[in-house]
Amino acid sequence: MAPFYIFYMIVINFFVVFAKTTISSNLSNSTTVRLTFGFYKGTCPEAEPIVFARVAKAVSEDPRMAASLLRLHFHDCIVNGCDASVLLDDRAEFEGEKTAGPNINSLRGFEVIDAIKADLEATCAEAVSCADILALAARDSVLISGGPGWEVQMGRKDSLSASKSAANNRIPNPNSDIATLVSKFQAVGLSPRDVVILSGAHTMGKAHCSSFSSRLNGNANINSPDINLEYLQALQQLCGSSNADTTLANLDLATPAKFDNQYYINLLSGKGLLPSDQALISGDNGARQLVESFVQDPTSFFNEFKRSMLKMGSLGPSTRGIGEIRRNCRVINKFNQ
Structure with a gap:
């Protein structure tokens, strides 16, 4: 963990001033929610290094995984906001988004998110939301692949349901004009x-x-x-x-x-x-x-x-008082006793 942590802190700290002074000022329209820099510093200070380490390992084993994790975050946020609804498995109560047309046999990386969540639960149980994991994993995928780094605003809650119909209707088709x-x-x-x-x-x-x-x-x-x-x-x-x-x-x-x-x-x-x-x-x-x-x-x-990633990552319902922090990203807590 130490080498990943050191590299992570050096690179991310380089972007902190830019993120706070330039990006956050662009996130104030009615469709965005108020998130916080350094949200887990008190409750789970190892959260970001844990995510980075897992993403780095996954990308080293499969370079395509970087794009897959970045895409997971987009397909989550574009459907009812960034609430990890895309990670929910189908249940009798609802059809999840994984089988929607734009996602089925296409989205991947769920096992990487599972592994990150397991590491986080072992370190700081029920502290880090799956939605925040997706945002961090997307950022780290870009950074590890030679792209820019930025400080991620966090504090999202995980949804209690999903919407296959919204996924079908809102995610752009690859044939779109x-x-x-x-x-x-x-x-x-x-x-x-x-x-x-x-x-x-x-x-x-x-x-x-x-x-x-x-x-x-x-x-x-x-x-x-x-x-x-x-x-x-x-x-x-x-x-x-x-x-x-x-x-x-x-x-x-x-x-x-x-x-x-x-x-x-x-x-x-x-x-x-x-x-x-x-x-x-x-x-x-x-x-x-x-x-x-x-x-x-x-x-x-x-x-x-x-800037656009921070803007997209802030889309969704209020992050306070709605949703939960799932113990398992694939299922809401009341079904995961």
Whole structure:
């Protein structure tokens, strides 16, 4: 634990002043909740190093896990706020979100969250919420993969239920156009700018061929200047001779396990994997201009990504008096006696 703790403290402390002076001032709209820096310093001071150690181990064993943990946090927050509802297993009382269309056979990393929770319960029982674990794991995944670090505001509670219908309706489809993306983000309090910034998370990870099949079956406009025919042919070769439901393609061919600005470079080269990726530069001039700015200035992208992650992480109901701190992230406490 000591080497992870030392590295963690050195890197995170570097960002504390920036986080407190620059980011928190942007989290005051009506859709956000008030969270706290250093929330567990008194109740569980080892919480963040424990999360970091587990995430580092998981990513070292499977580099793709960084993208998976980052995605878990997004799929949680976009559905009724950041309340760990995405982690709940199905029960007779309700259908969880894991089997919703955007999540089934797609979301992963649940076992990593389970391991983190077990470590935390052994160290400081019933102190750290699963929702806060997701926020920390997302941040640490970015940091470990070469991206920016930031201090995470915490104090979330875990939900007592989940909503499969909300997951189906609110999580953007990989075939979404820019207008649909903007609409879904604005519905939860995120801006069109956040659409472009948070889509930059696709600089890591993989996607099933079935999620971008519309780009391969003749629906793409091959005369568009944003279409890279050589790239499309390579994807058709990868996906055409095997099961599209199981075959995976890198979201970023150049640096698939590194958090950088390559995603935006790919878009301008016509190499956005998902239709919703390529839509950022083909359907909105403002979005394209922001993409171009991130190509030119990766530091700007890192700073903007930190702000948008903090903004997204604050979405949801009040963190006081609602929900609980689950002992097991997969089940609410009354069913986990």
